[in-house]
Amino acid sequence: MTGLKGYKDIPIGGVITEAGNSVQYKTGDWRSMRPDWIPEGCVHCLMCWVFCPEAAIKVENGKMTGIDYDHCKGCGICARECPRKEKALRMVRES
Amino acid sequence: MASEQRKVAMTGNEAVANALRQIDPDVVAAYPITPQTDIVQYFSQFVSDGQVKTEFVTVESEHSAMSATVGASAAGARAMTATSSQGLALMWEMLHIASSYRLPIVMPVVNRALSGPINIHCDHSDTMGSLTTGWIQIYSESAQEAYDNVIQAVRIAEHPDVLLPVMVCQDGFITSHGIENLEILADEDVKQFVGEYKPSNYLLNIKEPVTFGPLALQDYYTEFKVQQAEAMANAKKVILEVAEEYAKLSGRKYGLFEGYRLDDAERVIVVLSSTAGTTKAVVDELRSKGQKVGLLKPRVIRPFPAEELVDALSGAKAVAVMDRAETFSTQGGQIFTELRAAFYYAKERPLMRNYIFGLGGRDTTTREIHKVFSDLENDLERGHVEKLVTHLDVRE
Numbered sequence: 149m150t151g152l153k154g155y156k157d158i159p160i161g162g163v164i165t166e167a168g169n170s171v172q173y174k175t176g177d178w179r180s181m182r183p184d185w186i187p188e189g190c191v192h193c194l195m196c197w198v199f200c201p202e203a204a205i206k207v208e209n210g211k212m213t214g215i216d217y218d219h220c221k222g223c224g225i226c227a228r229e230c231p232r233k234e235k236a237l238r239m240v241r242e243s
Numbered sequence: 244m245a246s247e248q249r250k251v252a253m254t255g256n257e258a259v260a261n262a263l264r265q266i267d268p269d270v271v272a273a274y275p276i277t278p279q280t281d282i283v284q285y286f287s288q289f290v291s292d293g294q295v296k297t298e299f300v301t302v303e304s305e306h307s308a309m310s311a312t313v314g315a316s317a318a319g320a321r322a323m324t325a326t327s328s329q330g331l332a333l334m335w336e337m338l339h340i341a342s343s344y345r346l347p348i349v350m351p352v353v354n355r356a357l358s359g360p361i362n363i364h365c366d367h368s369d370t371m372g373s374l375t376t377g378w379i380q381i382y383s384e385s386a387q388e389a390y391d392n393v394i395q396a397v398r399i400a401e402h403p404d405v406l407l408p409v410m411v412c413q414d415g416f417i418t419s420h421g422i423e424n425l426e427i428l429a430d431e432d433v434k435q436f437v438g439e440y441k442p443s444n445y446l447l448n449i450k451e452p453v454t455f456g457p458l459a460l461q462d463y464y465t466e467f468k469v470q471q472a473e474a475m476a477n478a479k480k481v482i483l484e485v486a487e488e489y490a491k492l493s494g495r496k497y498g499l500f501e502g503y504r505l506d507d508a509e510r511v512i513v514v515l516s517s518t519a520g521t522t523k524a525v526v527d528e529l530r531s532k533g534q535k536v537g538l539l540k541p542r543v544i545r546p547f548p549a550e551e552l553v554d555a556l557s558g559a560k561a562v563a564v565m566d567r568a569e570t571f572s573t574q575g576g577q578i579f580t581e582l583r584a585a586f587y588y589a590k591e592r593p594l595m596r597n598y599i600f601g602l603g604g605r606d607t608t609t610r611e612i613h614k615v616f617s618d619l620e621n622d623l624e625r626g627h628v629e630k631l632v633t634h635l636d637v638r639e
Contacts, residue, residue: 155466160406160474161345163444164454164466 171219173237175202179222184216189235196237197224245492246429255383255418258326258390258425259411260285264295265433266397269294269440271318272300272311276330277363280413283325290503305330309337315453316346319445321397323348325413328355332371335376341408342377342471346457347440348408350378351393354516354567355415355601364604365415367515368568371577372376377471379409379604380479380545384501388427389413391495392542394428398485404477409509414603428493436492475546482489490562491550499548501540502555505529508537510619511556511593513582514565515541516599517550518607525612536616541578549585556586561619563626565635567601575599575632594619597629600635613637 161167162195178211183196192212197205204220215226230237250500258433259539263271274281290299302308308324316321329531331352341348356362370380381387381396389411389574413419428436433577443451459467482499490496501519504526504586505633509633512522531538539555541548556562564583566576575597576579586592598615599609615635623627 152462153466155469155473158463158466158470159444160467160470161444161455162457162459162463163344164457165444165451167452193586 155167157209160217167184174217174218176218182217182242183222183224183226183237184240185212185215186236186238189232191205191232191236193229194232195229199225199229201225245432247492247638248426248428250424250426251598252422252424252446253386254281254420254422255386255413256281256353256420257285257632258386258427259393259413260289261391261427262390263323263351264289264434265430266321266323266394266437267295267427267434268297268323270298270300270312270315270320270322271324272302272308272315273324274302274305274308274326274330276305276327278419279325279327279330279417280353280354282351282353290545292494304334309334309341309405312348312350313337313341313344313346314349314453316341316526317344317446319442319447321401321440322346323350323419325351325353327353328357328363328369331373332357333371338373338378338408340377340456343475345406345471346408347397347406349393350408350410351389352410352412353415353419354412362603363415364419365517366604367568368602368627370410370412371566371568371570373410374545374577377407377475378545379405379407379475379482379543381409381482381543382541383411383413383418383636384516384519384540385415385425386418386423389418390427390499391489391493391497394433394436395410395485395489396499397484398488399478399482402468402481402485403443405474405481407471407474412516417517421533426493430583432492436489456495479543479546479548492633493565497542499543499551500555501542502583503538503540505537505539505555507535507558509535509558509560510538510616510623511540511559512565512612512615513552513556513562513578515542515544515567515578517569518565518612521607521609522612525609525616526611529616544578547581547585549581553589554581556593557589557591559593561623563596563598563615563619565600565615567599569602573632579632594622594628596622596630597632598635599632606637607635
């Protein structure tokens with residue numbers, strides 16, 4: 149466990165004093181299955197973006213651009229809700 | 244300069260309720276349980292009569308009482324509650340939340356035996372069962388001490404080097420319902436002594452939003468526990484500083500323990516709370532016959548003042564530690580076990596034995612205390628203790 153702070157350098161009582169810092173908490177290694185995005189099959193309806201509980205679907209200018217694997221926990225809701233199903237998003241086992 | 248104190252006749256519960264009135268906390272959330280009921284009953288009257296500004300929350304259980312107190316304290320309020328026995332047991336998981344969130348909650352506890360069999364009278368099984376919850380524990384011999392300890396507890400809990408919750412214990416019925424003469428401070432003096440509560444991180448501070456109660460796993464949980472342990476160690480010094488300041492205000496001086504005719508005592512009884520009063524009477528009687536006996540009454544049990552107690556008992560030849568709760572370890576009560584362990588590295592170790600006494604409110608009178616001192620005398624003649632753990636006053 150490197151890069152972690154000592155007990156004298158953290159706020160007491162486990163209080164989080166900085167808003168929005170969950171982005172620093174990488175949850176990607178919890179994953180056993182991961183969504184694999186196929187850009188050619190994607191119609192950019194953004195249903196995956198709507199349903200993703202971790203805000204792990206990357207979007208620019210109204211179009212999907214990829215998946216944030218640092219935070220995606222692999223729940224699979226994006227692939228389930230995708231109207232194109234396996235043509236655009238499919239779940240594959242993490243190797 | 245402090246105003247004149249008022250001499251009053253009050254029960255322990257009434258005295259504590261008046262301490263609460265003078266502290267005027269922002270929030271009190273409580274549920275009635277014998278023998279604590281009077282405290283919140285008197286206090287609810289103060290609320291109805293407009294004598295305090297407190298938001299008084301009636302809840303459906305002690306689990307909720309502690310939860311609401313935790314919530315109020317995290318929001319930034321000076322929050323208090325009170326309980327006994329099963330109520331304390333029902334609060335158990337929330338006791339850990341209060342201490343680990345570092346919330347300076349003050350809770351008067353009126354000691355009562357835990358079921359079963361169902362019993363409403365005094366022993367210390369309730370608070371002895373919560374020694375590992377991260378709360379400071381202060382024990383009171385009398386209504387006067389319960390009153391004084393509650394007021395001091397506010398300052399101890401809220402000290403920036405401590406920030407831990409505090410239980411202030413008194414003996415159920417014996418102290419809580421017995422009327423005593425005591426002195427209470429002027430309202431203004433208590434107000435000034437406790438001061439205004441200024442939390443550093445709190446939920447209602449919308450300018451600096453914070454989150455309470457997040458997850459901390461293998462990476463940080465240990466560090467938060469070490470912070471709590473360090474705060475508990477700091478509490479020892481703070482308790483003495485607050486006592487010093489309180490002595491200037493009240494003329495009543497408190498320490499981590501009280502030694503009674505201890506200086507040259509060869510045989511010593513160590514006992515908490517009201518039984519210390521009974522023991523003082525026996526000490527006086529035996530001293531008048533030229534016997535070197537004394538009493539050590541611990542006031543603070545969390546943090547455990549190990550070095551100070553060992554030092555205070557360094558001249559003793561035989562010590563009887565009296566515990567008002569079973570641990571079922573078969574090795575004696577909690578105070579005995581901890582005090583005996585504290586002596587492990589001491590150069591001089593007195594003979595030491597344990598008595599489990601007064602369970603479920605069984606009367607412990609001067610007769611039983613005489614027996615304990617007499618047992619110690621026999622041990623000294625024998626050169627070793629007759630029995631490590633004795634249940635005092637039991638029928639076979």
